[in-house]
Amino acid sequence: MTRTLVLGYGNMDRQDDGVAWHILSALARRLGCPFAGLQGNTDPSPEMEEELPSGREVDFLFDLQLLPEMAELIGQYQRVCFVDAHTGQAAEDVHFSAVEPGFQTSPFTHHMTPATLLLLVETLGKQAAAGNQPRVPEAILVSVRGYHFEFSQELSTETLPLVDRAVEYILDWLG
Amino acid sequence: MLAQKITIEPVTRIEGHAKVVIHMNDAGKVEHAYMHVNEFRGFEKFCEGRMVFEMPYITPRICGICPVSHHLASAKAGDIVMGSPPPRPANLLRELMHMGQMVQSHGMHFFELAGPDLLLGFDADPAIRNVVGLIQANPALTVKAVNLRKWGQNIIKILGGRRVHPVFAIPGGVNKSLKAAEREEILKGMEDAIATIQVGLSLIKDWVAHNLEDINKFAVFPTGYYGLITPENGLEFYDGDIRLIGRDGRELERFSAQNYLDVTAEHVESWSYLKFPYYKKMGYPEGVYRVGPLGRLNIADRIDTPLANAELKLFKQINPGRPVENTLYYHYARLIEALSAAERVGMLLDDPDILKTDVLNTRQDFKGEGVGVIEAPRGTLLHHYWVKPNGQIERVNLIVSTGHNNWAMSKAVDSVAKTYITGPKVTEGMLNRVEAAIRAYDPCLSCSTHAIGQMPIEITMLDPQGNLIDQVCR
Numbered sequence: 001m002t003r004t005l006v007l008g009y010g011n012m013d014r015q016d017d018g019v020a021w022h023i024l025s026a027l028a029r030r031l032g033c034p035f036a037g038l039q040g041n042t043d044p045s046p047e048m049e050e051e052l053p054s055g056r057e058v059d060f061l062f063d064l065q066l067l068p069e070m071a072e073l074i075g076q077y078q079r080v081c082f083v084d085a086h087t088g089q090a091a092e093d094v095h096f097s098a099v100e101p102g103f104q105t106s107p108f109t110h111h112m113t114p115a116t117l118l119l120l121v122e123t124l125g126k127q128a129a130a131g132n133q134p135r136v137p138e139a140i141l142v143s144v145r146g147y148h149f150e151f152s153q154e155l156s157t158e159t160l161p162l163v164d165r166a167v168e169y170i171l172d173w174l175g
Numbered sequence: 176m177l178a179q180k181i182t183i184e185p186v187t188r189i190e191g192h193a194k195v196v197i198h199m200n201d202a203g204k205v206e207h208a209y210m211h212v213n214e215f216r217g218f219e220k221f222c223e224g225r226m227v228f229e230m231p232y233i234t235p236r237i238c239g240i241c242p243v244s245h246h247l248a249s250a251k252a253g254d255i256v257m258g259s260p261p262p263r264p265a266n267l268l269r270e271l272m273h274m275g276q277m278v279q280s281h282g283m284h285f286f287e288l289a290g291p292d293l294l295l296g297f298d299a300d301p302a303i304r305n306v307v308g309l310i311q312a313n314p315a316l317t318v319k320a321v322n323l324r325k326w327g328q329n330i331i332k333i334l335g336g337r338r339v340h341p342v343f344a345i346p347g348g349v350n351k352s353l354k355a356a357e358r359e360e361i362l363k364g365m366e367d368a369i370a371t372i373q374v375g376l377s378l379i380k381d382w383v384a385h386n387l388e389d390i391n392k393f394a395v396f397p398t399g400y401y402g403l404i405t406p407e408n409g410l411e412f413y414d415g416d417i418r419l420i421g422r423d424g425r426e427l428e429r430f431s432a433q434n435y436l437d438v439t440a441e442h443v444e445s446w447s448y449l450k451f452p453y454y455k456k457m458g459y460p461e462g463v464y465r466v467g468p469l470g471r472l473n474i475a476d477r478i479d480t481p482l483a484n485a486e487l488k489l490f491k492q493i494n495p496g497r498p499v500e501n502t503l504y505y506h507y508a509r510l511i512e513a514l515s516a517a518e519r520v521g522m523l524l525d526d527p528d529i530l531k532t533d534v535l536n537t538r539q540d541f542k543g544e545g546v547g548v549i550e551a552p553r554g555t556l557l558h559h560y561w562v563k564p565n566g567q568i569e570r571v572n573l574i575v576s577t578g579h580n581n582w583a584m585s586k587a588v589d590s591v592a593k594t595y596i597t598g599p600k601v602t603e604g605m606l607n608r609v610e611a612a613i614r615a616y617d618p619c620l621s622c623s624t625h626a627i628g629q630m631p632i633e634i635t636m637l638d639p640q641g642n643l644i645d646q647v648c649r
Contacts, residue, residue, distance in 0.1 A: 013236045064242075068287050069325040112287070120287075123317045151221050 001057055004174060005074060005137075008062045008083040016146030016159040019166075020083040023144065024060050026167045035060040053077065058174065066112040071120035080137045081170055082114040085146040085159075092145075094165045099139040114141050140173060142166050195609060197592045208592035209446055210585040210613065219571040227253050227562045231344050234558070243276035243331055244551035245558075246344055247413075252558040253346030255433070255545025259538060264531040265348035268334060270413040271361075271523045272343060273549065275330025277412060277516035278368060280552035280617075281468075281509045282327060285375050286320035289614045293506060294382050297389070297611065298604040319371040326364040330520065333357045348535035358524050365521055369482065372514045376486060379507050386503075392594055394502035394587035394612050397422040399454055399464030400473040401579065403550050404429070408476040410487075410515060412550040418474045419454060419464060424497045427454065432548035435557055439574070451582045452574055466554030466579040467616060468508035473498040480522065483515035502587045505615040509552075551576050553617045577618045587612040 006027060008020030028035030033056060052059050053076050061073070066082075074080050086095060101118040118139055125134025144166050148156040155163070200206040225233060231249040235242030247269055254260055261269070284290070334351065335341025343349050383390060403411040404418035417435065419428040428438050441450035442459040454462030464470070478484040490511060493499050499508075523529060547558040554576030561570040577584075591612040595605050 011236075067324075067328075068283060068321050069328060071321060072325075120317070120321065123314060124321065126314060 002078045003053060003056075003076070004058045004079040004081065005052070005077040006058060006060050006081045006083060006170065007066075007070070007074070008060070009065055010085050011064055012062075012153055013151060014149045015152045015154065016156050017085050017149050018153065019085045019144045019146055019155060019159055019163065021062055022155055022163050023083050023142070023166045023170070024062055026163055027170055028060055030167065030171065031058060033058055033060065035062075066114065066117050068112065068117070068120055071117055071124050074117065074137060075121045075125055075134075077137050078135075080139045081173065082139065082141045083166070083170075084114075084141065084143045086143040087146055090143060090145070094145070094162050094169065095141070095143040096169055097141050099141050101136055114139065142170060195588050195592075195613075197596065197609075203597075205589075205592045205596050208585075208589040208609075210588045219573060222568050222571045225568050226566045227256050227560060227568055228346055228566065230558075230560065230568065231346075232342065235341065241276070241280065241551050241553070241556075243272060243335075243341065244549055244556050246335075246341055247273055248547040248549040248551075248556045248558045250344035250346060250547065251414075251549065252545045252547030252560045255547070256542055256560055256562045257346045257545075258540030258542045259347035259536045261348040262531075262533045262536055264352065264528045265534040265536075266414070267523055267526055267529050268349050268351075268353060268534065269344055271353075271520065271529070272331055272334045272341070273413050274516040274520045274523065275327045275334075277327075277552055278372075278513055278520075279324045279327025279331070281513035281516070282320065282323040282372070282375075284552075284617050285379075285506065285510055285513070286316070286323070289506065289611075289617070290375070290378070293503075293611065294378060297607045316371075316374060319367070319374065322364070323368050323371045326361075326368045329364070330361055333361065345535070347537060347539070350535065352532040352534050353530055355530060358530060361520065362524055365517065365524075368517045368520075369514065372510060372517055373482075376507075376510045376514065379510055380489075383504075383507060390501050390503045393608070394590040394615075395500050396583075396586055396590060397498075397500055398583060399427065399457075399462065400470040400498055401464040401466050402471040402474050402555050403548065404474055405479065408474075410471055410475040410478045410483075410512070412512075412516065412519075414548075417548065417555065420474050420498065422498070424473070427456075432546045432557060435546060435548075435559075435574075441574070441578075447581065447585075449578055449581050452579050453582075460582060463582040464579070465583045466576055467505065467552075468512050469499060469502075469505045470554065471550060472508045472511065478511075478515050480515045480518035482518055483511055486511045486514060502583075502612060502615045505617070509617070553577060554579050577616075580616045580618070584613055584616050584618060587615070 006024060008024045010017045010020045012018030012021040024035055027033075052061060052073055059077075061070075063070075082099065099114045099118060101122045102115045118136055122134055122136045125136065128134065144159065144162045146156075147158040195208060195210050197208040198206045222230065222233060230253060231246050234245035234249045250269070331341055334349075334353070335343045336351065343351060399419055399421050401417065401419045403413070403415045405411045405415055408418070416429050417432055417438075418426060419430075419438065421427050430438055438455055439452050440455045440459075441452050443450055451459065451463065453459040454464060456462065465473075472487060472490060475487070478487050490499070490504075490507065493501075493504065541564065543564065544561050545559075547560075549556050555574075556576055557572075557574040559572040560568055563569050588609060591608050595608045
């Protein structure tokens, strides 16, 4: 069984910034998988947070940002799909790209990219594999254009239709 | 040569847009550099009309970078508004959660984000001047660094009940006591955490020894220093009075956070959305001050944990009897603080009251107004609420750490630009130094800091007509 982690991040209280939350919810519904975002619940109780990996084929995780300690978890999957919003840096409204391990510098702190996180996965794997080439999950980034970032949990009319496109793409990728 | 303007504009998300504008003069030298910050716009307005007991849960949701600091500062303001001081065990547990936050935040800043860039040199090839280089030098350290952060995060999770949006502090106390097994779980990781921070300290001390020339010309300038303090002038993260010292190190004020408006005022500059706090009696800009790790160590004479106190004594030798003014020493100070926070976890867990279940004061004596203060990892955080008798928020004033340091960050950028940018071509090393000036202050500039792939940064050089002369982008 190929285990896949769909890892969304953003601020679900800042409108389109939380688009990943909506994508994960829709995806989980389509796959019949548990995810705290189902039924439009944007305030999961502690009981709804399960230990990962769950043993299922596809797991879902949502957080405000990518964090170094996620590297250990990601290393336990064969595939990982990062889901994020963008503000126009990509030409496409729904952007897909492969992610390879690599450090990306940032002018500001507290900012970790998927590539940097994958590099940490690789490094931790090297330690565990005593210097041998570790297995790094196949990774993609799905990033959806956000247009409005007000204090709201509802997506803007521009971003809302992009959710289904992102879901279809991820479903294709999952196979 | 024509006068020109250089703009460094990271494409951040939503709130927290920040950019650096460097104005070049006709001689090709830097005339002046500004850092523009736009943070927390609309936040205070948004809170009006909400109930005061909701605030500890609203504020962490707005800022995803330091949710614990906002959570606790907000609850502390609520304690005062409701006239409901928490029982001692509740204060110990809040402080414990705060120490988890200090360790994970400072640890991540040094080991995963700012440290590698710093340790490998500003002029090194960007391909190696990063965490990869640090890993190559010491791969086991990466594992330790990840574990250090996990330990801090786990303290927050144990007390807050969940990873995102902790549910813990409420006006009058906390909603959960600590179980003996949870205490043991935290204690289990403490020795390793301390050892990892000590490795970080040895790295930074070695770096200091080899980079004194840069350190002594990189954004060194006098200011006041501001932060919480114990009654014996010890380092304090959670409670106590605020101490303000002047450029010469002498105490200017010592006051309760409830009276911060008597001491502190905020200046407005036309070129920045973020205000500039200053010491009222001295006026602006004479009365500007710095907060955060460097500020806290400068106002403190001692640290009440033994290992960190020994490190503080060494730190104080940098500029005996006077404040340490070098921006790059923020990194060194941050690690001493991380050590103190990790040690403090042990002291809190050894306190006989830590497992007690008397964690909430339900009696209330409504006051209607209150100020909550805490030392967030990046500096003093103030939440001031005015509340109607029915508990509805009437007005909110927040002074966040990045706001206190606003002037200093801009000054640091200006100073570094003038020192290192010497001609029309901006090199990688120049760009990195300008970034490093900001990074040292660990600013909280974004509520949600991520973008496609790399966070772009760009320096564009324009002539007075707006024509492109040079551009550096990565």
